[in-house]
Amino acid sequence: MSKEEDNKEAIADEQFAAEENAGQEVIDEVDEKEEITEEEKLKEELAAEKDKFLRLFAEFENYKRRTSKERIELFKTAGQDIMVSMLPVLDDFDRALNEISKSEDKELLKGVELISNKFRNTLNGKGLSLIAVKPGDAFDAEMHEAITQIPAPTDELKGRIVDVVEKGYTLGDKIIRHPKVVVGQ
Structure with missing residues (x-):
């Protein structure tokens, strides 16, 4: 072989090596992008799982609070x-x-x-308590049950309770029987 052919061959080897290195750099860049995208995918999945966990935990806490409240209410009115x-x-x-x-x-x-x-x-x-009602008190439709209306004996008793026919009671905070009253007209 001649020197010129050796130089051509050496140049060809260098070009081949350079092309190979350039190709490897492109592959390395693609691998880095894939690694970044895989890392981002993992981060997104982790964030989604955290969100799912937090929602499930919040739902469970609400369930516990609701059942506890229902249980207390049941005991109060059992x-x-x-x-x-x-x-x-x-x-x-x-x-x-x-x-x-x-x-x-x-x-x-x-x-x-x-x-x-x-x-x-x-x-x-x-837990039973009497609802305090006496003649002369103001009539409250949410609290009292008017069984009849009569002409008021005095002007002061118009729209007020004239007589209590049946006492009312509460159990805890709940009215279990409204007081039955006569209202002046």
């Missing part, structure tokens, strides 16, 4: 049916005390008062 069924007994005690007080037998009155007070205190301990 005895509502029993309390409602005991209200006529309280009314009977009131009527009995009213009639016995007219008689001369004070020992009977004292005994019935003791039983009535014990019964009331037991129900009050379970």
Whole structure:
């Protein structure tokens, strides 16, 4: 081989190596872009999973709060049916005390008062309370149940409660029986 052919061959080898290096650089750039896109994809997936986790956690916390509130409400009003069924007994005690007080037998009155007070205190301990209403109070349609209207005996009683026919009660914060009243017209 001649020197000239060796130079041509060396130049060809150099060009081949340069082209090969250039091709490798292009491949390296593509690999870097793929790595960046894979890294970005992983970051996006991680962000999506975090968001999903946070939403699920928030939903679970809301569920716990809601069920806890429902459970407390259930305990507060669990005895509502029993309390409602005991209200006529309280009314009977009131009527009995009213009639016995007219008689001369004070020992009977004292005994019935003791039983009535014990019964009331037991129900009050379970959350039952009387709605305080007296003649002359302002009528509130959300609180009171008007059973009739009569002409007001005085101008002051117009639109006000004239008489309380049946007492009202609450169990906790809930009204279980509205007081039945007569309203002046």
